[in-house]
Amino acid sequence: MPSSQPVDVLPPGAGAGGHASAGAEPAAPSFSPLYQQIKALILRSLQAAEWRPGEAIPSELELAARFKVSQGTVRKAVDELAAENLLVRRQGKGTFVATHHEEQVQYRFLRLAPDQADAMGGSAHRTFLDCRRLRAPADVARALQMKQGEMVVEVRRVLHFAGQPVVLDDIWLPGHLFKGLTADRLSEYRGPMYALFESEFGVRMIRAEEKLRAVVADDDTGALLDVPAGCPLLSVERLAFTYGDQPVELRRGLYRTDRHHYRNELS
Incomplete structure (x- = not known):
């Protein structure tokens, strides 16, 4: 059964042991915070119309299990997308894809x-x-x-x-x-x-x-x-x-x- 525990993202060029291949030139670090990577994955799903404007997206717990990260990491990604008017939080109902039909946008x-x-x-x-x-x-x-x-x-x-x-x-x-x-x-x-x-x-x-x-x-x-x-x-x-x-x-x-x-x- 796949684990639902948070996982770390290896730096580019790292192998299974987390070290760059022997003889390879050291690459300049190009890390991004884990929540930014989750935000990019959610954006990819929005772009692919997996969830359409006005529809609810999965809960934070479901997204955390899907991406194998903590709920807090997902929450931070969703918070940024909501601040950018791409998602809308509704108290007691969940989080929805923002739509231009919404009065406030x-x-x-x-x-x-x-x-x-x-x-x-x-x-x-x-x-x-x-x-x-x-x-x-x-x-x-x-x-x-x-x-x-x-x-x-x-x-x-x-x-x-x-x-x-x-x-x-x-x-x-x-x-x-x-x-x-x-x-x-x-x-x-x-x-x-x-x-x-x-x-x-x-x-x-x-x-x-x-x-x-x-x-x-x-x-x-x-x-x-x-x-x-x-x-x-x-x-x-x-x-x-x-x-x-x-x-x-x-x-x-x-x-x-x-x-x-x-x-x-x-x-």
Whole structure:
């Protein structure tokens, strides 16, 4: 019967006795804590969709037996994944794979906040202006780590808060991951876009990088955001990643900041 006791991980190049082979050049140490190795194994299972968004993962005791480590080691790995919004703990129920259908993570990448607490007026109202397939421009292909000329889906939309247009988004998605995505499908879906991507295309956004700069509105942008040409706007370019640090969305947004501001928490 296999043992369920914790086991140590041997350093690279070590044999059964824990020593490097005779005559081998000593390798530079490349150790990682055991809980980080368990975290990587859980991430691998998430990426392989062994446990789908919204589903419960095995208990800490079951994972400890599976990986032959202590429950404390598993708990530390799960704690980090929960802090990164990849898992969600529910008191008395267990630990679940995070999903963009969860209210607390639906808009976690949208850092826009109203100057007044009630200015958002509830959920955003979306107007989709375009959704088309085209060959990726060079800068988009480079950002998404695609070959130039591969197909992408380009989506253009306006977000309204309290009846006011606030955000103009241009979004590019790898075509092979989003086959069948249309403007009608986007318009019909009532939840957040990332929830649609997760449930219908199997693509979960788990982290993002952003670049911010100040710009001014041109005539076309001004008309869409109901501001005069030359009005200052905040440009937010976001690159979103799924498991394995694979980039799966490039989003360039122009934000009105006359009644809203960009808010981030630093620690």
